[in-house]
Amino acid sequence: MGAYQLRVRRFDPESGEAAYWADYGVELPAERSVLDGILQIKDREDASLAIRCSCRAAICGSCGVRINGRSALACNTRIGEAAESARDGAITVEPMGNMPVIKDLVTDMEAVHWKKVRRVVPWLLPAEEPPEGREYIVPAEAMLDVTQAMACIHCGVCVSACLSLEVDPEFVGPAALAKAYRFVGDPRDGEQETRLRDLAEDPHGIYDCTHCFACVEVCPKDVAPMDQIMRLRRRATDDHGIKDSNNGYGHEQAFVNIVERWGTLHEAQLLPRSFGDGSLVKGQLKPDAARQMTQNLPTALRGLRSGKVSPRKALLHPKLPDQKQVRRIFKEIESKGERLELNLYIVGESGDEEEGAFAEEAGES
Amino acid sequence: MPHHDVLVIGAGLAGQRAALAAAGEGASVGIISKIHPVRSHSNAAQGGINAALDPQDSWESHAFDTIKGSDYLGDQDAIEIMCREAPNELLELEHLGVTFHRNEEGRLGKRAFGGASAARTYYVADITGQAILHVLYEQLMKFDEVFRYEEWFTTALVQDDEGRIAGAITRNIRDGAMELFSAKAAILATGGNGQVYDPTTNALICTGDGIAMAYRVGAPLMDMEMIQYHPTTLAGLGLLITEGARGEGAQLYNARGERFMERYAPNKMELASRDVVSRAEQTEIQEGRGFPEGTVALDVTMVPRKRIHEALREIVNVGRDFAGVDITREPIHVKPGNHYVMGGVRTDVYGQTSIPGLYAAGECACVSVHGGNRLGANSLLDTLVFGRRSGEHAARAVKGLAPTPPAFTQLRDEERRIEAIVGRDGSGRRVSEIKAELGETMDAHVAVFRDDEGLRTALETVRRLRDEAADVAVDDKGTVFNQDVLGALELHFMLDNAECIVVSAIERTESRGAQYRTDFPDRNDDEWLKHINVAVNGDLPEISYSGVTQTQWAPQERTY
Numbered sequence: 001m002g003a004y005q006l007r008v009r010r011f012d013p014e015s016g017e018a019a020y021w022a023d024y025g026v027e028l029p030a031e032r033s034v035l036d037g038i039l040q041i042k043d044r045e046d047a048s049l050a051i052r053c054s055c056r057a058a059i060c061g062s063c064g065v066r067i068n069g070r071s072a073l074a075c076n077t078r079i080g081e082a083a084e085s086a087r088d089g090a091i092t093v094e095p096m097g098n099m100p101v102i103k104d105l106v107t108d109m110e111a112v113h114w115k116k117v118r119r120v121v122p123w124l125l126p127a128e129e130p131p132e133g134r135e136y137i138v139p140a141e142a143m144l145d146v147t148q149a150m151a152c153i154h155c156g157v158c159v160s161a162c163l164s165l166e167v168d169p170e171f172v173g174p175a176a177l178a179k180a181y182r183f184v185g186d187p188r189d190g191e192q193e194t195r196l197r198d199l200a201e202d203p204h205g206i207y208d209c210t211h212c213f214a215c216v217e218v219c220p221k222d223v224a225p226m227d228q229i230m231r232l233r234r235r236a237t238d239d240h241g242i243k244d245s246n247n248g249y250g251h252e253q254a255f256v257n258i259v260e261r262w263g264t265l266h267e268a269q270l271l272p273r274s275f276g277d278g279s280l281v282k283g284q285l286k287p288d289a290a291r292q293m294t295q296n297l298p299t300a301l302r303g304l305r306s307g308k309v310s311p312r313k314a315l316l317h318p319k320l321p322d323q324k325q326v327r328r329i330f331k332e333i334e335s336k337g338e339r340l341e342l343n344l345y346i347v348g349e350s351g352d353e354e355e356g357a358f359a360e361e362a363g364e365s
Numbered sequence: 366m367p368h369h370d371v372l373v374i375g376a377g378l379a380g381q382r383a384a385l386a387a388a389g390e391g392a393s394v395g396i397i398s399k400i401h402p403v404r405s406h407s408n409a410a411q412g413g414i415n416a417a418l419d420p421q422d423s424w425e426s427h428a429f430d431t432i433k434g435s436d437y438l439g440d441q442d443a444i445e446i447m448c449r450e451a452p453n454e455l456l457e458l459e460h461l462g463v464t465f466h467r468n469e470e471g472r473l474g475k476r477a478f479g480g481a482s483a484a485r486t487y488y489v490a491d492i493t494g495q496a497i498l499h500v501l502y503e504q505l506m507k508f509d510e511v512f513r514y515e516e517w518f519t520t521a522l523v524q525d526d527e528g529r530i531a532g533a534i535t536r537n538i539r540d541g542a543m544e545l546f547s548a549k550a551a552i553l554a555t556g557g558n559g560q561v562y563d564p565t566t567n568a569l570i571c572t573g574d575g576i577a578m579a580y581r582v583g584a585p586l587m588d589m590e591m592i593q594y595h596p597t598t599l600a601g602l603g604l605l606i607t608e609g610a611r612g613e614g615a616q617l618y619n620a621r622g623e624r625f626m627e628r629y630a631p632n633k634m635e636l637a638s639r640d641v642v643s644r645a646e647q648t649e650i651q652e653g654r655g656f657p658e659g660t661v662a663l664d665v666t667m668v669p670r671k672r673i674h675e676a677l678r679e680i681v682n683v684g685r686d687f688a689g690v691d692i693t694r695e696p697i698h699v700k701p702g703n704h705y706v707m708g709g710v711r712t713d714v715y716g717q718t719s720i721p722g723l724y725a726a727g728e729c730a731c732v733s734v735h736g737g738n739r740l741g742a743n744s745l746l747d748t749l750v751f752g753r754r755s756g757e758h759a760a761r762a763v764k765g766l767a768p769t770p771p772a773f774t775q776l777r778d779e780e781r782r783i784e785a786i787v788g789r790d791g792s793g794r795r796v797s798e799i800k801a802e803l804g805e806t807m808d809a810h811v812a813v814f815r816d817d818e819g820l821r822t823a824l825e826t827v828r829r830l831r832d833e834a835a836d837v838a839v840d841d842k843g844t845v846f847n848q849d850v851l852g853a854l855e856l857h858f859m860l861d862n863a864e865c866i867v868v869s870a871i872e873r874t875e876s877r878g879a880q881y882r883t884d885f886p887d888r889n890d891d892e893w894l895k896h897i898n899v900a901v902n903g904d905l906p907e908i909s910y911s912g913v914t915q916t917q918w919a920p921q922e923r924t925y
Contacts, residue, residue: 054568056604058686076686118506136460137470138471
């Protein structure tokens with residue numbers, strides 16, 4: 001049994017007062033959860049403290065909060081471990097980010113998360129009439145592939161942690177896009193290309209993700225929403241050749257081409273190449289290139305001013321000393337005839353039989 | 366005042382299925398839930414859903430397994446319907462988009478489950494309930510015809526002067542406003558009552574609300590003594606380890622390293638019925654062959670790692686996060702724990718209760734397809750088949766019915782009752798204290814093994830707690846998300862459930878299914894091949910009996 005201090009962000013919309021921090025002491029074994037701590041406060045001290053919770057087992061997705069600033073489910077965060085990462089001895093618990101707060105730890109998921117989910121047309125649009133008297137016949141791997149997205153419990157923890165959403169509240173966001181992949185990856189769905197075109201053309205769609213891994217890190221169900229977004233991009237470009245008008249596709253191509261050539265990012269070439277589907281020449285010849293470049297001039301100037309890019313570096317970008325090795329990796333991957341998509345349920349060939357669940361976790365994330 | 370032809374209360378699998386079916390019949394439908402629908406406890410059904418879909422299998426075989434599993438207390442007409450309709454129900458779910466596991470030919474793949482003579486459990490990894498729940502919710506989002514009232518708490522059912530259901534009284538959790546919903550029919554789909562016990566695999570929301578609300582308007586409850594203890598729950602927390610683990614080959618051992626099921630069920634071993642396995646474990650533990658904390662060991666390590674990842678992912682997480690155990694490498698300690706109520710509001714095969722216009726489906730209902738003991742992977746099936754049948758029947762039955770005049774007096778009474786609870790001074794006991802004592806009492810005396818003395822102790826405690834709950838203290842005086850007052854209302858519901866469970870268990874002086882009486886250790890078909898019904902009379906439960914329907918299977922001795 002350990003004694004822990006919880007510092008909870010309280011907010012009572014009826015009081016007319018601003019949110020405030022309140023400290024509580026709880027006693028629990030270290031392996032019990034932060035949710036158990038909050039429930040103990042409710043049970044013993046103040047039952048007016050509001051938090052959504054139900055299953056206590058990371059299945060229902062109700063108790064998303066931020067613990068010591070990190071978005072997580074309260075029920076599968078051990079209180080002992082939370083205490084270790086607490087800054088001044090008190091474990092802070094506050095409502096999730098990127099969503100309005102209703103009361104205490106309760107956020108308005110409907111106004112943000114569910115609205116975004118509905119944005120992606122979240123139901124199957126079958127390609128054909130269901131077969132009479134039997135199931136659709138689809139490859140076993142395809143079902144396992146979308147099962148990772150199906151494992152999402154809509155807790156909103158990734159929405160809370162998403163850095164792109166912080167900058168662009170209109171971003172469709174990690175959870176809703178993972179939900180979109182659940183249909184795009186489902187061979188029974190007949191509107192995959194339409195779905196992908198829609199999400200590629202939407203300036204707040206699949207190319208609005210900045211690849212920061214925050215959602216992957218916090219997801220309590222290992223859905224890895226960013227991986228699902230990357231899958232959407234691969235399907236959009238590789239399978240359907242979708243070139244969106246926001247240059248998301250071109251930007252990605254430019255990235256890949258630059259890394260293949262220099263090993264690190266050549267900032268000065270990134271923009272023009274982005275407008276030319278990855279090619280520098282094409283980017284400059286495009287009729288619209290001048291206008292787009294001018295539009296982006298302030299960004300380039302900011303880079304120069306902050307020292308992120310120097311004029312010398314911008315023009316003469318050095319190659320990595322071992323650039324050959326980078327090329328070798330490219331060749332190795334490109335020599336594989338097909339795309340190999342691994343996920344939680346398909347662990348692939350490299351799985352060492354001796355590796356257990358813990359090692360596995362560390363290896364995957 | 367919102368008005369709908371059909372009002373569904375509860376939005377788990379049974380409720381969502383009922384709502385979609387009623388809307389499909391052209392009814393205007395409202396679905397109310399005290400939580401967001403995808404938070405429903407149907408999520409926790411990990412293992413799968415039974416259906417005799419394989420041409421090698423037959424619905425008769427599925428029905429017989431279910432009847433034997435029920436210890437012959439299940440009604441065979443209802444079981445026949447469930448097992449006959451299972452394959453179509455499963456296919457319909459697949460067509461809606463559930464990502465069921467496939468075999469190498471791309472056809473639906475299946476796994477073995479307890480108490481079944483063939484492998485007939487279809488699944489999505491070990492998130493089957495979640496996958497189906499989410500796909501049904503996709504359909505709800507698609508159909509604007511179904512009005513969703515998410516995070517509304519139903520406090521009571523409303524009847525008209527003739528006793529017909531006319532709607533429900535609810536509290537909008539978001540702002541505390543009380544609202545009268547008018548409806549021509551209501552379908553209860555509020556789930557189980559596991560929170561009456563501590564520990565339990567059930568979520569905090571499983572407080573038997575619908576069962577209690579039906580009981581209060583005079584609907585008889587049936588088979589309430591039949592409380593399932595699941596053989597593999599984590600000690601302390603009570604979290605569930607799916608039966609799918611044993612279906613994939615996991616084995617049970619006592620502290621001496623003996624595979625003890627050899628002595629209790631030499632043929633089916635770990636895959637005997639749940640009541641049988643739970644009793645075996647409890648016997649091992651009580652006779653000193655368990656581990657110090659009162660558990661036995663579940664060994665999953667013989668299941669190939671690739672298969673564990675593909676099919677048992679969720680329990681890898683549960684083991685890691687909640688027990689600190691890597692189940693791919695070492696055994697995990699488990700014990701029998703409260704899991705499911707076979708009993709509930711008595712219904713016919715269309716979900717109709719004895720109150721006109723009131724239906725019930727899913728765990729809160731008792732058709733009875735589970736009798737004395739439910740087979741694993743039959744609960745999802747029950748929710749879907751009887752959810753759909755209730756929705757269809759209710760929609761058809763109310764066609765042409767005129768709406769009843771709104772019961773504003775009843776609304777005002779409920780408002781006053783709740784205001785009184787909120788306005789009370791803090792002199793009474795806390796909700797949490799009463800709830801904890803209730804859970805402890807039920808787990809001590811109304812569990813795997815029962816006897817008259819223990820049951821009477823439990824009844825005394827439950828009645829005292831009921832008196833104490835009458836002036837329970839409430840801290841929260843606000844209106845927005847006042848979970849405290851909802852907790853007090855749930856506590857009243859739970860105490861009604863508990864009282865009905867205990868009086869039924871005292872009444873049945875034999876051992877059948879989940880009811881094992883150490884003072885009456887044998888099954889007694891001559892006297893007890895019948896259902897116990899409980900209905901409220903004044904303020905107390907009154908017992909009556911009803912017959913068990915048999916079609917083609919006469920009771921036999923039950924061995925596994």
